[in-house]
Amino acid sequence: MTDMQAAPAASPTAPAPGPGKVPGKAPAGPWARMRRRSLRHGGVMFGAIVLLGFIAMAFLAPLLAPHDPLSQSLSTRLIDPFWGAKPHPDHLLGTDQLGRDYLSRMIYGARISLTIGLVAMVISGVIGTAMGVAAGYFGGRIDHFVTFVVTTRLSMPVILVALAVVAVAGSSLTVVVLVLGFLLWDRFAVVMRSATRQVRDHEYVAAAQALGMPVSRIVMSEILPNVLGALIVVATLEMAHAILLEAALSFLGLGVQPPTPSWGLMVSEGRKAMFFKPWLIAIPGAALFVLVLAINLLGDGLRDVMAPEGRS
Amino acid sequence: MTPPAPENPAHEAPAHEAPTDETPMLELRNVSRQFKVSRGLMKGSTNLKAVDDVSLQLRRGEVLGLVGESGCGKTTLSRILLGLMPPSSGEVLVGGEPMSAADRKARARRIQPVFQDPYSSLNPRKTVSQIVSAPLEVHDVGAPGDRARVVAETLDLVGLPRRVADSYPGQMSGGQRQRVAIARALVMRPEVMICDEPTSALDVSVQSQILNLLLDLQKELGLTYLLISHNLAVVEHLANRVAVMYLGRIVEVSETAKLFAGPRHPYAEALLASVLTPDPGMGVPDTQLGLAYPNPIDPPSGCAFHPRCKAATDLCKARRPETIRDAAGLVECHLATPAPLPA
Ligand SMILES: Nc1ncnc2c1ncn2[C@@H]1O[C@H](COP(=O)(O)OP(=O)(O)OP(=O)(O)O)[C@@H](O)[C@H]1O
Ligand SMILES: [Mg+2]
Numbered sequence: 038m039t040d041m042q043a044a045p046a047a048s049p050t051a052p053a054p055g056p057g058k059v060p061g062k063a064p065a066g067p068w069a070r071m072r073r074r075s076l077r078h079g080g081v082m083f084g085a086i087v088l089l090g091f092i093a094m095a096f097l098a099p100l101l102a103p104h105d106p107l108s109q110s111l112s113t114r115l116i117d118p119f120w121g122a123k124p125h126p127d128h129l130l131g132t133d134q135l136g137r138d139y140l141s142r143m144i145y146g147a148r149i150s151l152t153i154g155l156v157a158m159v160i161s162g163v164i165g166t167a168m169g170v171a172a173g174y175f176g177g178r179i180d181h182f183v184t185f186v187v188t189t190r191l192s193m194p195v196i197l198v199a200l201a202v203v204a205v206a207g208s209s210l211t212v213v214v215l216v217l218g219f220l221l222w223d224r225f226a227v228v229m230r231s232a233t234r235q236v237r238d239h240e241y242v243a244a245a246q247a248l249g250m251p252v253s254r255i256v257m258s259e260i261l262p263n264v265l266g267a268l269i270v271v272a273t274l275e276m277a278h279a280i281l282l283e284a285a286l287s288f289l290g291l292g293v294q295p296p297t298p299s300w301g302l303m304v305s306e307g308r309k310a311m312f313f314k315p316w317l318i319a320i321p322g323a324a325l326f327v328l329v330l331a332i333n334l335l336g337d338g339l340r341d342v343m344a345p346e347g348r349s
Numbered sequence: 350m351t352p353p354a355p356e357n358p359a360h361e362a363p364a365h366e367a368p369t370d371e372t373p374m375l376e377l378r379n380v381s382r383q384f385k386v387s388r389g390l391m392k393g394s395t396n397l398k399a400v401d402d403v404s405l406q407l408r409r410g411e412v413l414g415l416v417g418e419s420g421c422g423k424t425t426l427s428r429i430l431l432g433l434m435p436p437s438s439g440e441v442l443v444g445g446e447p448m449s450a451a452d453r454k455a456r457a458r459r460i461q462p463v464f465q466d467p468y469s470s471l472n473p474r475k476t477v478s479q480i481v482s483a484p485l486e487v488h489d490v491g492a493p494g495d496r497a498r499v500v501a502e503t504l505d506l507v508g509l510p511r512r513v514a515d516s517y518p519g520q521m522s523g524g525q526r527q528r529v530a531i532a533r534a535l536v537m538r539p540e541v542m543i544c545d546e547p548t549s550a551l552d553v554s555v556q557s558q559i560l561n562l563l564l565d566l567q568k569e570l571g572l573t574y575l576l577i578s579h580n581l582a583v584v585e586h587l588a589n590r591v592a593v594m595y596l597g598r599i600v601e602v603s604e605t606a607k608l609f610a611g612p613r614h615p616y617a618e619a620l621l622a623s624v625l626t627p628d629p630g631m632g633v634p635d636t637q638l639g640l641a642y643p644n645p646i647d648p649p650s651g652c653a654f655h656p657r658c659k660a661a662t663d664l665c666k667a668r669r670p671e672t673i674r675d676a677a678g679l680v681e682c683h684l685a686t687p688a689p690l691p692a
Contacts, residue, residue, distance in 0.1 A: 239470075240466060241469065243470075244462060244464065247460075248461065248483065249457030250487045254487070262472070262474035
């Protein structure tokens, strides 16, 4: 009560100058702060640089690759990489059983991994985010329905379903991308649902409703920007997930078909010679590892970077 | 329910109350709102009556205070008025016209909220100018070029320097944020503002500034306010009339001066008594009513206030009091007598 005692006495004139002032050095806005924090975050910087490197490699493959990744040559089979016993200056990473240049195949392989990762992530992201945001925002019956669908989906093992679909529909890049895209939305849905429920309870959503904003716009301008952090984390996780699943499917012979240079397929093909020429699986394996690690570090770091401001 | 009231509240004639004979700006007719609450695992759910058959009018240009303890249903009532939540039964009329859920935009132009917590009511990812111009965009008012000017003028109106337009809420103080929230509510020039505890989340030092700003704006723009507050001093300072709410019911409506001079309902009396005791706490009055606030899932029989009322009789335990609407306003108590009509 005491806090209001002053109120009646205070002059009813225009506001005192005090509250109108922005402090001399204002803290940065959310986007500027994010940029600044990113530059100082080791995981974000490492992940971003490595990922950008792979993306550049995929785009510039025709310029970077020293050879045609598909051209075979019986005379140059199984040449060692540069650190091996009998390297060849034309083939820095050696050649495979069919005499194809391994470096060129690795460079073109980045295209497959990144395409599958990105497209599958976008498809599943759109599906899962739409379901999760609808469930979180509307609640009630829609929430029950989405929860049911997600539970159903979670009860199906991804790899078995993927195998079954690929076995029926035949295997091609398109089929693999679509299968993964339509299977990997569950985590998007679960995370977006809970993030949306949290954001929905903020009064700025009620304010938007009270000013007559249509639901579509509330979702786009009030909800999504505030769940972006969680969305990016899931997106990176699922992209890495899709890349690994493609490798696994290709390894099993049900993914991308030969002679397309896919890292998973290269591991599979190298398997036969793995005891004599271990680099055949070590090189694509290491590339997968570094790419997935970079994506995960980036996502994890971005979550830190986008963490909500404290109430200063 | 449906007490055999001598007159239908909808037809309550304000002839001998207000100088205006206009239709009320905002009117609630027999509005109730229930929530389903689960009583725990396997026990099923029951209904909680957050707002129980409330009829209330907001007159054009007045400040109506709404007071009551935490949990009595004030916020629920305000959300119904704003159209954020449909009433379980009853009607909301704006300017005499019934409002349905379909009239969201029409209602939005006339009624705007100012919420309690300016840390929660502003989207942290939007700049001040985006926040304040959003209503203009949604209602398609003015050319995009004009909007910047309207935003700037509105910032002037609420006492913010124009250069904060490009700031984010995270860069501003609580008082400044509440001014932004007020600017957003005002930019469409609504007729009614519903202020739910507009200052209780703010530092003591800025509370009176915000209240004075609200008062100035009300006079300058001829606004009608519903001012919800725990804090009776705030209400006394700003309101023309006060409605006292208890457990989902409006138990007294009186003019501010009369209420503070002599409350008619024992609950209002207890609330007032708490103002006089120094309370350095959270602004939630210690009602000194001894017994705790009753469980709204299982309200007391008869008059809901009887377990805490010093003057309660057997009648109070047994029967719910009828609503007395008279020259002085409204009171719902067995012990109150209708005020005589002024000569
Ligand atoms: N969505 C909901 N679901 C279930 N119960 C609710 C819901 N919203 C409010 N209630 C209940 O309705 C009653 C009234 O709540 P309300 O928020 O309107 O009270 P209030 O007067 O605004 O309280 P305060 O002063 O603390 O803000 C409370 O008992 C509350 O628990
Ligand atoms: Mg409340």
